[in-house]
Amino acid sequence: MYGSRSQADLTELLETATYPISVATARQEFEDVRLVYADGTEPLAAALDRIEDERFDSPDEAQSSIYNSIPFEGVSEPGQSEGEG
Template sequence: MSEQVKLKDLEEALEGLPYPLSKQNAVEEVEGIVLRYADGEEAASDVVERIEEDVFDDPASLAASIRNNLPTEAVGEPGQSEGEG
């Protein structure tokens, strides 16, 4: 079963994971989380696969890395924030 997560709630959704977390473990841990974008959605594990960092020390570092690897359409029109459109 997948959990739909809005981008504004991303860090909270990642809080229960066992840190520090390697990139491969992060891919496995976020399996089942679906990120809701302004125009669509994507599996969090697909986004983590694109990240270049190898280790995440806490939810904030993983959430920041995920946000930095989102597609442009994830946040909608310029001026909108967190994909809430």
């Protein structure tokens, strides 16, 4: 079980997989992972469900695809504000 991961931890997690890796295999391998967003959490599998790619050839490609699937509201890290004014 991997537990909750912030977006900063995602890079390290994705580097543990063997590439190329299919999106379906990534979904199974990381089924217990929850991403932590500014407005809550989401299973990594749910983010992977929104990805149209069939496989990832590298950790960078996987991370980019996952980041592109994250809802706009979840982009900043927990506890961050958008500033004043």
